[in-house]
Amino acid sequence: MSKNKLNYLEDGGDTPEIDDCCDHCGLPCRGDRVDADGKHFCCSGCRIAWQILAESGLCDYYNIDSGLQVPTGQIANRREYAFLDDSAVVDTLLDFQNGELAYVTLHIPDIHCSSCLWLLERLPQIEPAVLDARLDFLKKQLRIRFQLENISLREVVELLASLGYAPQLSLEDLKKDTAVKADRGYLQIGVAGFCFGNMMLLSFPEYLSINELAAEFRHFFAYINLLLSMPVLFYSARSFFKSAWIALRQKTLNIDVPLVIGMLALFGRSLYEILSGSGAGYLDSFAGLVFLLLIGRLFQDKTFDALRFDRDYRSFLPVSATVVQDGQETQVSLNQLKAGDNLLIRHGEVIPLDARIVDGEALLDYSFITGESEPVAVAKYEKAFAGGRQTGGLLQLEALGSVSESNLTELWQNDTFVKDEEADLVSFTNWVSRYFTAGIILVACSTFLYWQSVDPALALNAFTAVLIIACPCALALSAPFTFGSVLRVLSRKGFFIRHVNIVEKLAALSDIVLDKTGTLTHSGNSVARFESTNGRPPLTEQEKSWVYSLARQSLHPASRALSQLFSSALNAPVQDFNESVGKGISGIVDGHSIKIGSIAFAGGNAHGDQQASAHVSIDGRLRGAMVLRASYRQGIDGLLKRLSGMFSLTILSGDNDRERAQLSQMAGSDAHFHFGATPQEKLDHIQRLQDHELVVAMVGDGLNDAGALKQADVGIAVTESTSLFYPACDAIVEGGRVIHLADFFRFTRQAMMIVRANLAISLFYNIIGLAFAVQGNLSPLICAILMPVSSISVILFSTGMVHFLERSLPELNLQETPAAKGIRHSKLTEQFEERPMTEALGG
Amino acid sequence: MSVMFVLIILSLIFATGFLAAFIWAVRNGQYSDQYTPSVRILFDQQTKRRGDANGNGDI
Known part of the structure; x- marks a missing residue:
């Protein structure tokens, strides 16, 4: 690197x-x-x-x-x-x-x-x-x-x-996936659009009521329309029939059921009129309906090509590992590794499975698993866990089991990762369509019965007219266009949502669970500070220069960090430099004895700060220590206050509780805290909340949150750069945008209100149309006008309102690196970040 | 007026040709990447070989 x-x-x-x-x-x-x-x-x-x-x-x-x-x-x-x-x-x-x-x-x-x-x-x-x-x-x-x-x-x-x-x-890339689905969407729209356009042209005589047109032409046009409607019915509209059929078989109603009823009524009535020669039918309206609905589908299926929402541990592990057999190094693919294999792990490589260290100095970076940014030293013959990245020299390991048996991958054996999540989706639109379907069938039947007694010749006519006009196409377009626009708007603000259904879940949230490390704090961006020992004076400029001069003699990461910290100091000659491996360094500068290293090495008692990475003593007196502390993101206290005002807030951390006081001061008294949670406990906690019928969002970053992210109704992964690893999730937020989460949540709630308003609009149109339909006089012209007008006004209202509300969202700060600016210009939604600490460390 | 029959059928056949072209374009993958060609077209076809390789932009 x-x-x-x-x-x-x-x-x-x-x-x-x-x-x-x-x-x-x-x-x-x-x-x-x-x-x-x-x-x-x-x-x-x-x-x-x-x-x-x-x-x-x-x-x-x-x-x-x-x-x-x-x-x-x-x-x-x-x-x-x-x-x-x-x-x-x-x-x-x-x-x-x-x-x-x-x-x-x-x-x-x-x-x-x-x-x-x-x-x-x-x-x-x-x-x-x-x-x-x-x-x-x-x-x-x-x-x-x-x-x-x-x-x-x-x-x-x-x-x-x-x-x-x-x-x-990575291992995951070995699985192939194809992009045939998107292409089929375009083909279906293209065919529907082609047929719709031609049918509209051929229907013009009907629209304009040109009655003097010869009857043979009318029949000719009608039959061509019938011909053109075939690909629409059997090819383009297929997915609606399929979805409605699945819903009916599961004894539920989704929005596609009333749509399909409307389509069948349109097509059946037109077929009857054309074959009997009694009229021209409404086939143009039928094709137009399918065309618009398909556009809505395409709009809502916005995908972010650069992002993957389904990554598991496989994408984090390498494809193969180096195995030593009979003194020969060979590459063995991960699936074939077994217990007892001798692995070689070089600097920067990831340990693919749980293993015992046989030889070499292990300094493992577990930041992807635990979120803890500091590398951990592991002694010989101790266990190294899968997912750790070696940051020292060459390492020889003995595998303790296969890849699927390791601690890291165990979490993925949990039921959460197996269940099919789309199955139990109850969206607002589908909920409305239950009542809607019942409503139109009721109106249609009572119209039929009424005309049966008044004028039986008109009864079937009025019945089908009601079914046609009540077809909820405006309602069906409302959610795709509203939530589709929300997806696009939020992606411009650094918040990427996997699917439109997630927007709806976001609007219904009651509980937020936040991870601490990497979510509230910067991951891989710890700030080094020198903290003086209690009761001792801070270091003078001269003393700093002594420490600096000694520290720069060593290449140990802690020494390098310390010399960076004091890099403004003057350099002085060092005598009697001595480095004791695993303990620290010592030397004499300007006649003063300086020691840098572990607390015991520097001469303090064991009660010193355990978090410190390097203790400093001058002339035998402990003076202080360099501490690496993850820093909280700027503005995080404001976010926590706003979130605890909107939701029930829980902070769930794998860390110890040393920062509890600071956190509770930031989050207010209503927030709950759990420290020292294992990945499994995090998952269980989410499950407990869900058992109380709460809709829970989890915000986290590392692999340790992967289970909780998957279990939560909405799992939001925080990542500093989308080219780095992040676990499977429903939404991704850029690290720098975490503090705006409250605004994003509020925005989804507003979007939900827009969908509700759309329901009112589409009902309004339906009532106007029904007024014509129940009287039995639905002309093709009224049908051809009313349907597109209602649909288009819903589309305009949805997208217009979302973009109007967009103004209330915080602007993306463009004062980033020139690279990041360039990416914004080139319309890429991904932020180029400086290389993270984990990579830069390995120099 | 009966020429209308011929004309309409001809126009439909003609239009079907365009539909076929569209289907070919989708199958050919022209809709799978809608962004890159917009960048690609801005590059010069044949960039002149520079005598000195001294160009580090203005970073």
Whole structure:
């Protein structure tokens, strides 16, 4: 990963001159600057990337989107992609191969601007064995066609990685999914629209009541209309019939049932009129209805291509692991790992299963699992849990079980992850349609009975007219357009919702459960502070310079953090420098003995702050300690107060309760707190709330919240960057936007009110139409006007109101990095964040 | 007036051609990515090879 560019403590100390910026990625060069051909680079990865571009004459890359950040070049770890030599893995990754040619689709999270597109599609210029490269920008997918005999998949991936576009290859990517569904939606709309347009044209004589038109033409037009309505009925409208049939079989009513009744009445009556020659029918209205409804479906099925809402542990674990067998290193795919295997884990790699440490110094970063940002040292022969990322040197492990038996994956065996959640959905529209359906059948039948006694010839006519006009198309369009607009508006504000149904659940929330670490606090952005020991004076400038001088002698992360903290101090010569592994460092500066390290090493008693990572003593007296504290997000107290005013608020943390006082002061007295909760306890807590018929939203980030997020009615994942891991969820909120959650919730409630108002509007139109229908005189013209007008006024009201209310939402703050700005400009909804601490640490 | 029959049928056949073109476009994947082509079209077809590779934008 990137080296020496982003110190993980942003101290703002020595801001580099502009000359010191890397000529490839533009980041400031620190430490090991690499010079070549009169240019300088922050690392050899960037130099190689530049060299590849220069040799291929592709240096225009730097000029395309000026001001945007170029991804840092990486020197591929020689073994990192070794698993791509395994032909079984390659076969699952390739889309298609025929011996010579192969197609592969790779997901590349680092794509963020148009120069990425420019460069990646010119891959054949860099490597002739690559024949063709095609990028889908929003999905961040690169589809490559290459000659298998001249280049292997591994070499393609390594080339991409050396340019800074490392593809994401995880276990989950080995499962293929297809995007046929979206295409079928377009086809259905296209066919319906085509038929609708032509039928309207042929129905014009009817609209204009041109009676002098010869009867043969009328019949001719009517039969062509009938012909054109066939694809609409049997192809485009199929999904409505299917959905209504499923609902009826489950003995419930959804909105599709009255729609289908209306459609069948329209079609049946038209068929009768045309075949009997008594009239022209309403087939144009029928096609128009299906066309509008399909557009509504398309609008509500907004998806965010760059986001995945269904990720589980598989996407976090690597595809394979290095196993040592008889002194030989081989890549074994995760599913084939078994207890007793000897694994090799290198710096930056993730431990795929629970294992015992056999050799090496383990410094494991469990931040994805526990949310705790500080790496944990694990001693030899102790257990290391799956999901930990090694941040030290080489590690030798002995597997204790298979991947599915590990602690991490156990949570996914829970029933919550198996159940089908869409099955029990009761939306407002479906709830209304129960009464609606009963209502129209009642009105239709009483109309029939009335006319049966007055004028039997008109009875069937009036009956079908009621069914036609009462077809709740306006109602059916209300929720898709309102919630579809909400989805789009909120995505512009940094809040991404998986599906329109979730908006409705958000509006009905009664309880909010918040995780603390990573949700209320910044994850991976701890702030280092030096806290003086009680009763001792703070460090003077001179003392700081002594500590600084000693600390910079060591490469230990704690020492580096400490030297960053005091980086403004002067450097002084250090004598008798001594580093005791696992304890600390000592030395003599200006004749004073300085010790930095564990509390025992620094000479204090064991009652010191356990959270501190480095204690400092001067001349044998303990003076203080450097503490890494996760900082709360700015404005979080305001959010907590507002949320506890709107909902019943619970804060559920895996941490200990040392910050209880601070939290309860921020959240007010009504909030509940639970500390030290395990992932299972979090899930159980949500379940208990739901047992009391409460609608619960869970807001969390790490894998430890994954169960609770899944169990909750609405699981909201917090992520600093959507290219990082986040668990499966219903909605995703950008880290910086968490404090606006209360506004987002209020917005969904307002949207629900719009849907209710739409119900009134559509009922109003229905009553007007029914007034015509019960009298038995429904002309095709009235039908052709009333239906689209009611639908379109509902669509306009929904989208208009949502966009009017959008103004009350907080604006996105554009004072971010230039890269983030560029992404906003290029309409990408994803925020480019600085590399998180976990990656920057590994330098 | 009977020419109307011929004309309407002809126009429908003609229109079906467009429907077929639409179906072909959807099947061809032209609707699966609606954003990237808008960026791609702005690049010059043949970028001139620059003598010096000195271009780091204005970062």
